[in-house]
Amino acid sequence: MGRSPCCDQDKGVKKGPWMPEEDEKLTAYINNNGYGKWRSIPQLAGLNRCGKSCRLRWMNYLRPDIRRGEFSDEEESTIVRLHALLGNKWSKIASHLPGRTDNEIKNYWNTHMRKKMLQMGIDPITHEPKTNDLSPILDVSQMLAAAISNGQFGNSNLLNNNTALEDLLKLQLIHKMLQIITPKAIPSINSFTTNSLNPKPELVVNSFNTKSVNPKPEQAAGQLNASDQHVIINQSANEDFMPSFENIWDGFEDNQLPGLVTVSQKNLNSGKPGTSTTTEVNYQAGTGMMPSYYGDQVRENPSTDSISISPETSGLNYPGTTQHSTGSDVLEDWEKFLDDETSDSCWKSFLDLTSPTSSPGQW
């Protein structure tokens, strides 16, 4: 509902640059009494300023934990990535950079980094190359599409190895992301088919209607069944096995970003004659972000292999979901993901790969 500007009401209140004695007064008061109730602080501290001005001065300049000076390469890299994800959410970005204020980051972005990105031919708003600088990545994606459509994967033993399956899933993710980013530049791999057992999950992920790259949590929340749904794909080790792209990606509508999912392998036993392989593909409800492959299903037959795709397990980590997250957590999940320095995820690798700062000295 807005509010009346406090400074206009306080006639004769001082504006403009702060004097050292004003800084001293404010610092002394806050050191003794703490901060809060900003509107009352000027009077209590003996300052002829409005509360807002005091708050700004303290938060952006006087706070003892303020870190000043040049931004490091790491900080720049963090800013670029977070800005790509969050946009101009300077306070959110600042929360990931200890000692840096939103104002400082905003100014730094608008002066230094914007310029750098423009010089590099990158649109600072969309983070997309203005030229076709993504071509090396696109090449990989096109190779993937070509390989799949030619049946190379399906006819080889590649996917009898669950590690390869995991790698493929990673590639699929990257491919899908590239399609989302530049749909016209990335070939479709919908032509891929498989004769393996790929039951279409009775899943409601298609109910996702989010159209934006960063879906609004409230749009996404609550559109799935309350309970997780599970699908088990049984596979004989003697059969060619390939998870269907359609199974994996049908849950997406155009321009929808995938959520956080992990893939891991258990009881690797693939390729042995006479054994069967079970791939657990479990669909997580409630994230609103992803066809949600994760598994918590306990398998009774220990002789079979399984791939459990679970948020808790290591492997393929996608930002955006946790097991019980709701749509409103999505943004936080992305942030947590980015904070997770130990995360060995393909997302991290992907971000490293595509980050303009991935080449030392480039910035």
Place this chain on the structure above:
DNA sequence: AAGCTCAGCAACCGCGGCCCG
């Protein structure tokens, strides 16, 4: 040396959201 331009940055402003009576 004076005037001009521009980049950098501190501070301001208005709005939205939250809290509480």
Place this chain on the structure above:
DNA sequence: TCGGGCCGCGGTTGCTGAGCT
């Protein structure tokens, strides 16, 4: 439930100093 007060955020403004003519 409503409305006022407060805080925080993001966009914008304007001051300052450096560099150039």
